[in-house]
Amino acid sequence: MEKWDANWIWVNDSLRRNNQYIEARGSFELQTSPDSALLRITANQEYVLFVNGSEIGRGPSPCDNDWQYYDVYDVADKLLPGRNVVAVLAYNFGTDSIVTGQRQGPGGLLCQIDLKTDPSVEESFCAAATGTDWKCRVSPRWRPDSIRMHMWGGYREIYLADREDGWELPEYDDSDWMPAAVVAGANEAESPWPRLLAREIPHLKKSWLRPVAVVGEQAYLGAIANADSVLEGAGHPDLMFVDASVPGSYPNATYDFGTEVVGYPELELEAPEGGVAHLFYGEGLELELTDTFVLKKGSNRVRSFGRRAFRFMKLALQGTPAPVEVRSVNMKSVHYPYPEQGSFACSDERLNRIWEVGKYTAIVNSQEHFEDCPYREGALWVADAVVMARVVYQAFGDLALVRKSLLQIARIQNEDGSIPGTGPESNGFMLPDFCAHWLFGVKEYVDYSGDDKFLAELWPSVSRLEAWFQAQEDEEGLFANADRDGWWCFIDWSDDIERKDKVAAISCYYYKFLLTVAQLARRMGEEERAQALETKAIRLRLTIRSRMRLPESPLFADSLSADGLSASLTAQTNFVAAWCGIMEPEEAKCFIEDFYLAGKLPPIKGAFFYHIVLETLFAYSYREEALKEIRYFWGAMLDRGATTWWETFDPSLPECTVPSPYLGHTPTYMQASIPVSFSHGWGASPTYLLTREMLGIDTSRLGEDRVALRPAAAGGLTWAKGTIPTPRGDIEAFWSEADGGQFAFEARLPAGLSWSAGQSFAPIETAEQDDGGTVVTGKFTVTQSDYSCV
Numbered sequence: 003m004e005k006w007d008a009n010w011i012w013v014n015d016s017l018r019r020n021n022q023y024i025e026a027r028g029s030f031e032l033q034t035s036p037d038s039a040l041l042r043i044t045a046n047q048e049y050v051l052f053v054n055g056s057e058i059g060r061g062p063s064p065c066d067n068d069w070q071y072y073d074v075y076d077v078a079d080k081l082l083p084g085r086n087v088v089a090v091l092a093y094n095f096g097t098d099s100i101v102t103g104q105r106q107g108p109g110g111l112l113c114q115i116d117l118k119t120d121p122s123v124e125e126s127f128c129a130a131a132t133g134t135d136w137k138c139r140v141s142p143r144w145r146p147d148s149i150r151m152h153m154w155g156g157y158r159e160i161y162l163a164d165r166e167d168g169w170e171l172p173e174y175d176d177s178d179w180m181p182a183a184v185v186a187g188a189n190e191a192e193s194p195w196p197r198l199l200a201r202e203i204p205h206l207k208k209s210w211l212r213p214v215a216v217v218g219e220q221a222y223l224g225a226i227a228n229a230d231s232v233l234e235g236a237g238h239p240d241l242m243f244v245d246a247s248v249p250g251s252y253p254n255a256t257y258d259f260g261t262e263v264v265g266y267p268e269l270e271l272e273a274p275e276g277g278v279a280h281l282f283y284g285e286g287l288e289l290e291l292t293d294t295f296v297l298k299k300g301s302n303r304v305r306s307f308g309r310r311a312f313r314f315m316k317l318a319l320q321g322t323p324a325p326v327e328v329r330s331v332n333m334k335s336v337h338y339p340y341p342e343q344g345s346f347a348c349s350d351e352r353l354n355r356i357w358e359v360g361k362y363t364a365i366v367n368s369q370e371h372f373e374d375c376p377y378r379e380g381a382l383w384v385a386d387a388v389v390m391a392r393v394v395y396q397a398f399g400d401l402a403l404v405r406k407s408l409l410q411i412a413r414i415q416n417e418d419g420s421i422p423g424t425g426p427e428s429n430g431f432m433l434p435d436f437c438a439h440w441l442f443g444v445k446e447y448v449d450y451s452g453d454d455k456f457l458a459e460l461w462p463s464v465s466r467l468e469a470w471f472q473a474q475e476d477e478e479g480l481f482a483n484a485d486r487d488g489w490w491c492f493i494d495w496s497d498d499i500e501r502k503d504k505v506a507a508i509s510c511y512y513y514k515f516l517l518t519v520a521q522l523a524r525r526m527g528e529e530e531r532a533q534a535l536e537t538k539a540i541r542l543r544l545t546i547r548s549r550m551r552l553p554e555s556p557l558f559a560d561s562l563s564a565d566g567l568s569a570s571l572t573a574q575t576n577f578v579a580a581w582c583g584i585m586e587p588e589e590a591k592c593f594i595e596d597f598y599l600a601g602k603l604p605p606i607k608g609a610f611f612y613h614i615v616l617e618t619l620f621a622y623s624y625r626e627e628a629l630k631e632i633r634y635f636w637g638a639m640l641d642r643g644a645t646t647w648w649e650t651f652d653p654s655l656p657e658c659t660v661p662s663p664y665l666g667h668t669p670t671y672m673q674a675s676i677p678v679s680f681s682h683g684w685g686a687s688p689t690y691l692l693t694r695e696m697l698g699i700d701t702s703r704l705g706e707d708r709v710a711l712r713p714a715a716a717g718g719l720t721w722a723k724g725t726i727p728t729p730r731g732d733i734e735a736f737w738s739e740a741d742g743g744q745f746a747f748e749a750r751l752p753a754g755l756s757w758s759a760g761q762s763f764a765p766i767e768t769a770e771q772d773d774g775g776t777v778v779t780g781k782f783t784v785t786q787s788d789y790s791c792v
Contacts, residue, residue, distance in 0.1 A: 020096025103429030277322030360689030452705025609685030712760025
């Protein structure tokens, strides 16, 4: 455990309240510049760090109070002989209600800087540490009484630029500030933050973005000119100016950033007599006022403290006694720094665009953890994370964010052994199907990474989850009471699914769960346990088939209760039965052909559940049908302007509609309390599936140093190519039409990787490359129903 001399600090009790920004300062003297200087810092919930007036970074990674992350910065180059000052802006949400239970705990700031001034001395010494010798105040720059954006997120900001006083600079006089109040000691068992963890992933990648277009401009009794001068690549000779000196005037311009962006907007304005600037944001053109800046006279450089997610941003000004020059409109974009990004291209440009949008959707939802959507709550929802992890395996090959996200969920495991549906903080969202999805994600990570240390760390959590599932069984072994109060039996965004008592999909997931634990137990050397779990799974499968399947039919009812089998039959329940292996292969084909493809079941409107649909279609060689679904569902989103994948989507609605809090595409529409997301990573499944199933590179068993090669030419495609980054090196593949109705295939594999060929592909020859890698070439043919080897 790291040694901490610092204490958690905040303003004193009498000053604490909701939506609070505080500023804290500590100083120390140096005789010479240090050889090394490591600064550790964390806060509940956010901080921005300055050393001698230079902004160093912000954080920490969102986390549960029991597992508090801290960051480490090397600040040696910022320190000088003489007096040095560490200044921190910290924020605490408070105790207001929030839907997903995030932003918990009291305000607290912890900071320590350890120095080495003599390179020959191994030990460092603490030069500064938060405590009562630090000064602290409530920031005068934000009004604390602003209203909430919505009940899933934080507060709007009202920033008072005229209260800026250079507090972060080393020469600032803080003699009239109060001493900081100690909240708790570091790593104290009774502290609100009893455990401190070093950051587990790299700091987020930051890049500056500018809008690409002006989509609206209104003078509204004032005047506005040269609104396009702030655009990316603009060569406009004149600066933008806005005049809102006429009483009641409200000139504004609406900017398009071209796609969903996530980060921190920043403005530079010259306001000779002050005024007020408003920023409205929207994933669509329903814009919400979120940030207000009361400008000081003269130059202003203002930005939101909170992270924003949007495509469109409106800048409006009012009360400007003299015209304001707008010198820049920028956005500091943030996301996880994937070092490599894969590629995919084929003869169908529509599929290429779908692949790219899915990759980008995964990127903007890859933040400090996998997020469901960056706009609404930015929470770590389990099923969303599992789908995005599959995109990572096929498009990025970087494992740190997958590992961290799965671990963070395990760390907030409930006392009864169940896994919360979301994180990263403890909460009451209980989704029984998500408990199974978490384990599926763990197994896929282990298969891809070969990380047995990770599995050993999580094995107690897996065992507790297994015991929880067992505790939910009825006398026949079915998962019972899935509809109990306080639970959310999700399965899919659909009102068509009947969820009473013994929900078929949940028992099917339980069957797959048992087999998955058995496989992991065998990996852990627990053969007897694995065999017992497999025997239990066989019994459960027989029970599901005998109790929940319709007589003389391949279909399964949605649920079984005291009233008998439900009358509702849905594609979701039956795809889960096929995906989990409850259906026999012939039954699955009958369901797909005679019911799903025949349109006899309610349509699926959720991008999330389509990952199960598509995986099942590909598994049963319905490649043409899978591509048709991708082109139809995701292509229709493209046609309506999607640049990231929407949370849910109904292609049958009029083409003018897009998701909205008030019109549209989820069972919760018309509820303003649930803003619908335009950027949901759980919809990115075509990205990993096109690479895996069409290009034909399956990296899911990379942890065993092998890949599967199974190229497929369906849907009229005549060629495909791509690059798949992996921890072992890049894989490159290409196939195209050849003579005689055949397709030629080539894959270049990095050194150390073995390979196997799918049934559709017969390798002709292999060759070793100079770097030790392997080139595999061969041919395959295609028929209407399946592929035959050549």
